[in-house]
Every structure is written in C-alpha cells, then in structure tokens.
Amino acid sequence: MSVRIEATGTALPAHAYERAEVLDVMRRWVGGERRTDRLLERVYAASGIDRRWSVLDDLRPARCGTLYLDDAGAFRSPGTGERNDRYIAEAPPLAERAARVALGRLPGFEADAITQLITVSCTGFHAPGTDDHLVRALGLSPSTERYHLGFMGCYAAFPALRMANAFCRADPDAVVLIVCVELCTLHLAPTREVDSILSTSVFADGAAAAVVSARDLRGEQLPLELLATSSALTVDGRQDMAWTIGDHGFDMVLTSYVPRVLEAEIATALAPLLERAGVTQDEVARWAVHPGGRAILDKVAIGLGLDRCALAASRDVLADAGNMSSATVLFVLERLTTSPGQGGAWSSDRRAEVGELIASFAFGPGLTVDSAIFKVG
Numbered sequence: 001m002s003v004r005i006e007a008t009g010t011a012l013p014a015h016a017y018e019r020a021e022v023l024d025v026m027r028r029w030v031g032g033e034r035r036t037d038r039l040l041e042r043v044y045a046a047s048g049i050d051r052r053w054s055v056l057d058d059l060r061p062a063r064c065g066t067l068y069l070d071d072a073g074a075f076r077s078p079g080t081g082e083r084n085d086r087y088i089a090e091a092p093p094l095a096e097r098a099a100r101v102a103l104g105r106l107p108g109f110e111a112d113a114i115t116q117l118i119t120v121s122c123t124g125f126h127a128p129g130t131d132d133h134l135v136r137a138l139g140l141s142p143s144t145e146r147y148h149l150g151f152m153g154c155y156a157a158f159p160a161l162r163m164a165n166a167f168c169r170a171d172p173d174a175v176v177l178i179v180c181v182e183l184c185t186l187h188l189a190p191t192r193e194v195d196s197i198l199s200t201s202v203f204a205d206g207a208a209a210a211v212v213s214a215r216d217l218r219g220e221q222l223p224l225e226l227l228a229t230s231s232a233l234t235v236d237g238r239q240d241m242a243w244t245i246g247d248h249g250f251d252m253v254l255t256s257y258v259p260r261v262l263e264a265e266i267a268t269a270l271a272p273l274l275e276r277a278g279v280t281q282d283e284v285a286r287w288a289v290h291p292g293g294r295a296i297l298d299k300v301a302i303g304l305g306l307d308r309c310a311l312a313a314s315r316d317v318l319a320d321a322g323n324m325s326s327a328t329v330l331f332v333l334e335r336l337t338t339s340p341g342q343g344g345a346w347s348s349d350r351r352a353e354v355g356e357l358i359a360s361f362a363f364g365p366g367l368t369v370d371s372a373i374f375k376v377g
Helices: 019-030 034-045 078-104 130-138 156-168 194-200 258-277 294-304 308-321 325-337
Strands: 004-011 015-018 051-054 116-121 145-150 177-182 203-211 224-233 242-246 247-252 286-289 357-364 367-377
Touching: 004 078, 004 325, 015 019, 015 224, 015 247, 019 034, 019 194, 034 130, 034 203, 051 145, 051 203, 051 247, 051 308, 078 130, 078 177, 078 247, 116 130, 116 156, 116 308, 130 145, 130 177, 130 258, 145 156, 156 177, 156 203, 156 224, 156 325, 177 325, 194 247, 203 247, 203 325, 224 258, 242 357, 258 357, 258 367, 286 308, 325 357, 325 367
Parallel strands: 116 145, 116 177, 286 357
Antiparallel strands: 004 203, 004 224, 015 051, 177 203, 224 367, 242 247, 357 367
C-alpha cells in the first residue's frame, strides 16, 4: 500500500512587510544605541528574507492603538491573553484558506469524504478551535475525527504526516486533511539582547494544508509517496532552542549556536531515515528543508556535503515568506510539486520530476530533527 500526499495548499495573511520596513520598526522599538543599531543592520542584511507576512498591520508607522502600539504610537508589550485573542480571531480563517487551496486541487473530491482532520499550531490555543471551524466551514462530516498537535514547533508537520500515514494504513479508504497554521508575529517581544534580535528577524505568519491518502484522488498536483519517516534528537543544542509561555506572549529562545549544532549532527540525524527508505543520500534528487534561517540552511548544506543550490526551494520560501514555523516545510513541498498558475501562495519554477526522491526535514526544540523521504508521482 502506498500512502501519498495528494495535494497541498498554502495561504499568507493580508499584510506584507519588506525587510527594510521591519528593520525600521525594530530600530524604533529597540534601537537608539549604536551597538544595537549596527547589530540590527547586520542581522537583517544576513537574514535571507526579503519579505514577511503578518495578520497584523501594527508595523506601519502611521498605525497606533493596535496590538503593539499605544494610542501615541509607542511600542507596548501586550499580555498573553490579548495576543491569544488575536490568534482566535485570525487563525481559523487563514487555516481555512490553505485548506480550500489543497481541496481545490482535487477535482471531483468532496470535502465530506475527509475521515480525519489534524490541526497543527504552536502559536495559540482555543477550544472550540480551528478544527471545529474547519469542519463547519469546509463542509466536513460532523463525524470527522479531529486531532490537534500543539506547541511542538517548526517540525510538527512531520508528526502530523506520521499520524496520517498510520490512519491510512489502518484504513485504505481514509483521507486525512492536515492543516498547519502559525501566527508567529503575535509573539514579538523585541529587546536589545542578541538572541531576541535573531528570533524576531525570521518569524512570520502563514498556513499550509496537505491531503493524505492511500486512495488515488487524481489531483492536479504531483503526488508524493511517503517512503519513510524518522525522528531524532541531537546530542547538543537542547538549551539553544525553546518555546515557553510567558506573561507577555510565548517566549522564544533561538541562539546563534543552532546552525553549528545542525552542521555537526544533521548527517547522523538523517542516517536512520535513509536506512528505513532503503536509499543512499546520492539517490536523493531534491531537498525540502525547513528554512529556519539562512545560516541554518548554509550549515545544513555543509553538514550534508550539498551544493548551496540544492536547497534552492527552501531559500526561495525563506526569501518570500520567512519562517512560518510548522507550516513552512509544506510551502517548500508545494514549490516542488506545483506548476505556475496552480494557485497557492505563489507559482513555482522548481517543479520536481516524476520518480525523483525528495528528502525533507525540519527542526525544533530539543533539538529535534523530524524527517521524511518522498517519491514523486
């Protein structure tokens, strides 16, 4: 039995910010000292990100009286509850948009045939939640089984894929909808600390969906057969990436040591994946790597002995949309399996070929490295 990603879909929120805009905002919020201003300039110039998207328009200079700005236009740090209220308002419709794109790539497939729904997010909580909204808005059956993977971080799309794979192998008629929605910009808490500047320079908002099944749904997109998955913990780096709930939003720890840890340990972390799939690294034609940041992609390429261009699809997503946590790797897979004009967040000029192998992985707190091997077509 072959279990495949039959379709993906992505969605970006309304407000796009160019790199220079965000840099100007951060200068206003935490700058003013020469050392900090120079650090901000270096970090943003090296980020590899041209633009990011947010559900908020707070970063516009003329705005005031919004989530991050008081009535005088000065920065304020809202409480966690106030931030989560925006998540409750904004996450469900963005998730719905991504799901509709994925379902729209399956002509003739009816949404009420979805048997399981898996929602993924680490940037907000509520119940009834996004899952409830999707069942009602998309016309899923009220008896659709619903599951939520929360607070895992950037790698959480892979546990969702493993769950979907298990459902489909247990029931050959199962059709699983995965929806990742992340509103990272709701948790900005800029300070003059280096780690804070690093983390606020990369994160953004976005949503992505995938339809997984052993049924041949004959979609418009190249399907991806799931050959193997794996999960690993690195030896070092546990203290270098963390995500906790604070009084003023969720607190992110992302240190400059993460790229070095991944460079040293990524080959070891991926070895079990290649073994389970029965392939060698030389047989992998494409790479769909979570673009946690430009330095991370650079060091991962070195650690695997890859040419810089091997991660081109990941670099494209990073440049166009930043790091959207769990949703991001599905944006990369969309780039590799769609043709221009097929909708989604953008058109692709990096489409994979039928029969090629794609190795995909992401990382999160732990450091956790979760991964999968796909065969195209």
